[in-house]
Amino acid sequence: MASVAAWLPFARAAAIGWVPLAKNPLPPPPFRVPTSGASPSGNDRRCDEKIIINVSGRRFECWRSTLEKYPDSLLGSNEKEFFYDEDTREYFFDRDPDVFRVILNFYRTGKLHYPKHECIAAYDEELAFFGILPDIIGDCCYEDYRDRKRENNERLIDDRLHEDEDKAQPKPQSIRETMWRAFENPQVSTMASVFYYVTGFFIAVSVIANVLDTVSCGTDPETGYARTCGERFSRQFFCLDTACVMIFTVEYFLRLYAAPDRLKFIRSVMSVIDVVAIMPYYIGLFMHQKGEVSGAFVTLRVFRVFRIFKFSRHSQGLRVLGYTLKSCASELGFLLFSLTMAIIIFATVMYYAEKSVVHTKFTSIPAAFWYTIVTMTTLGYGDIVPKTWAGKIVGGVCSLSGVLVIALPVPVIVSNFSRIYHQSQRADKMKAQRKARQTRIRLARNATSNAFVAAKRRHEQYLDDPDIPVDKNIVNPFELQHHHLLRCLELTTDREFVEMGPDALMGGGANAVAGAHPTTGIARLGSPARQFILNRRKWWCCGDRMNNTNATTNEEELDEELGDFQLPLSLTPRASGSTGHIVNINTTNVIQHRPSSASVQHNVVLHSTISESSTNRFDLNVPFDTDDRILGRRKTNSLTPVQEQGSTNDLLNDDSHTTTIPTSHSDIIHRPTTDDKQTV
Amino acid sequence: MDEYSSSVCYTDFDDDGLETFKRYKPRSLDELASRTKFSKKEIQLIYQGFKQECPSGIVNEETFKHIYGQFFPFADTSSYAHLVFATFDLRASGCVTFEDFLLCLSTLCRGSIEDRLRWIFTLYDTKKSGKLTQEDFYVTIRAVYSLLGNVSSPRYDLDTIREHTASVFQRFDKLHHGYITMQDFMSFCLSDQTMVQSIDGLRTTV
Numbered sequence: 001m002a003s004v005a006a007w008l009p010f011a012r013a014a015a016i017g018w019v020p021l022a023k024n025p026l027p028p029p030p031f032r033v034p035t036s037g038a039s040p041s042g043n044d045r046r047c048d049e050k051i052i053i054n055v056s057g058r059r060f061e062c063w064r065s066t067l068e069k070y071p072d073s074l075l076g077s078n079e080k081e082f083f084y085d086e087d088t089r090e091y092f093f094d095r096d097p098d099v100f101r102v103i104l105n106f107y108r109t110g111k112l113h114y115p116k117h118e119c120i121a122a123y124d125e126e127l128a129f130f131g132i133l134p135d136i137i138g139d140c141c142y143e144d145y146r147d148r149k150r151e152n153n154e155r156l157i158d159d160r161l162h163e164d165e166d167k168a169q170p171k172p173q174s175i176r177e178t179m180w181r182a183f184e185n186p187q188v189s190t191m192a193s194v195f196y197y198v199t200g201f202f203i204a205v206s207v208i209a210n211v212l213d214t215v216s217c218g219t220d221p222e223t224g225y226a227r228t229c230g231e232r233f234s235r236q237f238f239c240l241d242t243a244c245v246m247i248f249t250v251e252y253f254l255r256l257y258a259a260p261d262r263l264k265f266i267r268s269v270m271s272v273i274d275v276v277a278i279m280p281y282y283i284g285l286f287m288h289q290k291g292e293v294s295g296a297f298v299t300l301r302v303f304r305v306f307r308i309f310k311f312s313r314h315s316q317g318l319r320v321l322g323y324t325l326k327s328c329a330s331e332l333g334f335l336l337f338s339l340t341m342a343i344i345i346f347a348t349v350m351y352y353a354e355k356s357v358v359h360t361k362f363t364s365i366p367a368a369f370w371y372t373i374v375t376m377t378t379l380g381y382g383d384i385v386p387k388t389w390a391g392k393i394v395g396g397v398c399s400l401s402g403v404l405v406i407a408l409p410v411p412v413i414v415s416n417f418s419r420i421y422h423q424s425q426r427a428d429k430m431k432a433q434r435k436a437r438q439t440r441i442r443l444a445r446n447a448t449s450n451a452f453v454a455a456k457r458r459h460e461q462y463l464d465d466p467d468i469p470v471d472k473n474i475v476n477p478f479e480l481q482h483h484h485l486l487r488c489l490e491l492t493t494d495r496e497f498v499e500m501g502p503d504a505l506m507g508g509g510a511n512a513v514a515g516a517h518p519t520t521g522i523a524r525l526g527s528p529a530r531q532f533i534l535n536r537r538k539w540w541c542c543g544d545r546m547n548n549t550n551a552t553t554n555e556e557e558l559d560e561e562l563g564d565f566q567l568p569l570s571l572t573p574r575a576s577g578s579t580g581h582i583v584n585i586n587t588t589n590v591i592q593h594r595p596s597s598a599s600v601q602h603n604v605v606l607h608s609t610i611s612e613s614s615t616n617r618f619d620l621n622v623p624f625d626t627d628d629r630i631l632g633r634r635k636t637n638s639l640t641p642v643q644e645q646g647s648t649n650d651l652l653n654d655d656s657h658t659t660t661i662p663t664s665h666s667d668i669i670h671r672p673t674t675d676d677k678q679t680v
Numbered sequence: 681m682d683e684y685s686s687s688v689c690y691t692d693f694d695d696d697g698l699e700t701f702k703r704y705k706p707r708s709l710d711e712l713a714s715r716t717k718f719s720k721k722e723i724q725l726i727y728q729g730f731k732q733e734c735p736s737g738i739v740n741e742e743t744f745k746h747i748y749g750q751f752f753p754f755a756d757t758s759s760y761a762h763l764v765f766a767t768f769d770l771r772a773s774g775c776v777t778f779e780d781f782l783l784c785l786s787t788l789c790r791g792s793i794e795d796r797l798r799w800i801f802t803l804y805d806t807k808k809s810g811k812l813t814q815e816d817f818y819v820t821i822r823a824v825y826s827l828l829g830n831v832s833s834p835r836y837d838l839d840t841i842r843e844h845t846a847s848v849f850q851r852f853d854k855l856h857h858g859y860i861t862m863q864d865f866m867s868f869c870l871s872d873q874t875m876v877q878s879i880d881g882l883r884t885t886v
Contacts, residue, residue: 007747010781012765012882016796017803018824019878020869021817021848026878445753455693484750488882489752493825493844650697667763 008478010466012485022492030480052090053104058097059090066107073131075107099126113139120148138349141434179258196314199251203310210304213237245281248274248307269322272311277307303361314571335410339376346372348399353390360387377403452486453497455479630633704737706778716786732777735865739776741765754829763823767802789883796879797866802812811859818845 021024051067053060053075070076083091093100099118103126106112114123114137127134137145182192213230220227229238252274259265280300312318325332347368354362361384362368371384375398386395490496706712713720734743744765748757768776768784788793803856804816821865822841852868869875 007733008751009726009789010785011748011751013785016822016879016882017764018789019875019882020800020852020865021821021824021844023844023847025874026879026881029881029883227876230815448753485882488878489824489827493828493836495828495836496833497828524743 001439008485012481015485015488018488018492022488023494024294024491026488026491027484030477032486043453048451053100054085054088054090054092055095055097056093058100060100060104062104062108069107069110070132075103075130077131079131095129096122096126099123100130103127103132106136111138112136112141113138114145116141116144120145120152121506124149135433175261176258179254180260183258185257195251198309200314202244202247203307203314206248206304206307209237209240209244210301210307229592243283244307245278246309252278262666273306273309273312276303277310280304337407342376342401343369343372346376346394346401349394350386350391350398353388353394353414354386357387357391362386374400375399377406439466449497451479452483456487564649685718704777706782708739711783711847712779716782717790718782718786726782727778731782734848737778739768739781744768748827752827755827755846756829757827759823759826760820763806763820764805766806767799793870793876793879794866797869799861800869801862801865811861812865813859814845817849818842821845821848 048065067075085092186192186196215229216226217229217232280303351362351365351368353362386392744761745757748761770780806818
């Protein structure tokens with residue numbers, strides 16, 4: 001990042017403040033420093049040049065360093081050399097210059113915008129060509145981009161669905177799956193459609209039968225009273241009802257059989273409706289035989305009306321309505337609540353206003369509720385009216401306010417439907433985005449830190465054995481200086497930066513492996529997919545951490561615990577007991593991935609200062625600083641090479657979460673590590 | 681390359697007065713080049729980077745923190761950035777203009793060893809008392825440690841910092857006065873050859 005590079009001199013200059021405090025002498029700078037303020041000439045200044053990019057005739061110019069900010073993209077990497085035109089000494093791209101302007105601005109400002117007038121497909125294509133991921137789009141334009149993208153995808157899906165109707169579907173495995181697919185998607189086969197229409201028909205028939213059951217159908221010849229069709233044609237109705245219930249029962253059991261997850265199916269709303277629709281019949285059957293409680297039996301028949309809800313399987317609209325009602329429950333609740341308040345208030349006032357009237361219908365406040373409701377909803381049945389002037393005035397106010405109270409929330413609720421629906425979708429989107437973005441930031445930071453540790457290790461390796469072929473890729477001067485700065489910080493404070501990676505948890509076991517494969521460890525360092533992980537419980541519960549027997553379970557548990565922390569904590573294996581050995585352990589940890597013994601001295605020098613000051617730090621009897629959670633009394637597992645996972649998981653946000661230190665770390669500390677002792 | 685107009689620094693107000701923002705334009709390039717030890721080209725480069733990060737022409741403490749945050753990925757940069765900011769803020773106004781910035785940078789990068797040691801003294805002397813006490817050292821060391829963040833090994837805690845402070849202070853305070861004056865500080869540092877070398881080592885070309 002060029003702008004950050006511009007500040008590096010400042011950061012380095014300000015770092016001279018550390019010098020008097022440094023515990024160790026600081027390393028020499030990575031390049032020859034010009035003495036006494038002679039201003040350097042142009043070429044080692046920035047190694048920068050202007051490059052010209054010709055996009056379909058429009059020329060863009062920028063510094064090379066601007067483009068190199070994002071080395072993963074086409075323009076930032078060597079890939080652009082494929083487009084270099086020697087004759088005109090420019091890079092030529094036969095692409096859309098308008099979109100390229102936006103892309104180049106991304107390099108300049110670090111923010112990628114989405115021009116609203118562009119077609120989303122064309123924009124995506126350009127981004128893909130130039131190797132830029134769309135999720136870098138800035139907040140200002142991201143929603144718009146996502147919405148357009150979604151619409152476009154839906155259009156594509158619709159197109160594809162129409163295509164798919166002609167294509168053959170993959171054959172499902174079993175009868176069960178066929179049936180389930182048939183139930184869920186009636187267009188799949190003719191059999192399914194037949195079933196769909198048949199059940200729909202019978203639902204309609206059943207509902208109509210319920211309705212006609214109660215129509216009066218002439219008089220009863222025996223008693224002379226009017227009787228309903230249900231009584232007159234009771235046998236026919238009974239047969240019809242039985243047939244419908246048969247069909248519904250069979251359908252229910254078929255669905256139950258076909259469902260992939262039966263428990264879930266039983267708990268689903270439609271299944272409950274099915275059961276409620278057919279239960280009254282069976283209950284009626286048994287109760288009819290017993291011949292008692294016919295009143296309850298009649299009540300149960302009311303539940304037959306629930307059969308109409310079975311239509312919601314047939315109607316998308318009903319399902320959407322149900323969903324929106326559910327999601328607007330709070331608004332509806334508020335409406336109900338405010339109405340209730342108003343009703344109670346007005347009913348009370350009406351009751352006391354009309355109390356003096358003789359033979360008043362307002363016999364009690366609950367009796368006045370009915371009046372209030374009818375008035376507020378502007379129904380005005382007229383069965384109960386105020387007679388006093390006060391009552392009439394109150395009645396007037398009641399009806400006026402009723403109009404307001406009811407009319408106002410309704411549009412609010414209606415708009416709430418759409419707002420809430422969109423909002424919930426957007427909230428989920430943004431949460432996922434935010435997580436992803438935090439992940440990226442974390443990974444980037446991680447990568448910076450790990451790059452430093454890697455470079456350091458490479459350098460040390462090189463120092464130990466200059467014969468080892470060193471990777472020839474030249475580190476750019478910015479990185480050199482940045483790493484030098486970090487190294488100065490390390491030496492000032494006598495600490496070392498550690499890598500983050502899954503190895504941090506794999507802990508002691510990895511140590512044993514480390515000594516054998518230093519280079520492979522380093523080679524894997526370049527992987528971008530590191531993650532912060534922390535599995536706090538692992539430290540204390542798995543005693544075999546040293547032997548790395550729980551490597552696989554660590555990984556699994558990682559996934560579930562990623563939600564908790566994001567700080568890496570790793571524990572160095574300790575020798576038993578005496579603090580005097582602790583220095584050795586440190587050095588052995590460091591040593592273990594050195595190939596030669598010549599490095600021992602190097603590290604001993606480095607860590608020798610730890611020994612004096614470390615004694616009280618590792619004194620187990622000293623209580624923890626529970627208030628300062630960031631500074632834990634743990635030693636980290638420094639420089640353990642990597643056993644990478646390669647998978648990215650979601651990470652959490654801020655640095656402020658740290659772990660509290662369990663009290664049983666003494667177990668870890670006292671555990672002997674035979675591997676360590678050998679290398680010492 | 682841009683040429684700077686030789687206008688005086690002024691405060692800019694937005695048209696509708698809703699948002700006022702301060703904008704500083706530095707004095708001319710020539711003047712800056714004459715006042716500092718940088719060449720014109722270097723000043724141009726520094727200004728370009730500066731302007732990129734702070735388009736308004738002034739740096740505030742937040743920006744310092746942000747910048748340090750980019751170099752020390754896991755650090756809690758607020759304390760150290762605060763210290764450094766205090767030294768850059770020559771007029772104690774709460775914001776650092778480009779000129780202040782350039783002047784300090786000139787001292788740090790191109791100044792004599794004495795100037796730089798003086799700057800370090802100012803950095804430590806948070807209370808501007810002219811003397812350094814153990815408390816000042818503690819604050820500074822704590823700030824430096826916080827730059828490490830949590831990714832260091834071995835971990836540190838307040839005790840570590842205190843010990844470090846104590847050992848450093850003892851090294852400086854040979855006469856056990858309990859405080860260190862500028863003279864003591866400078867003479868001690870100048871006598872320590874490794875220190876001088878290290879300070880030189882952190883000189884950076886722009």
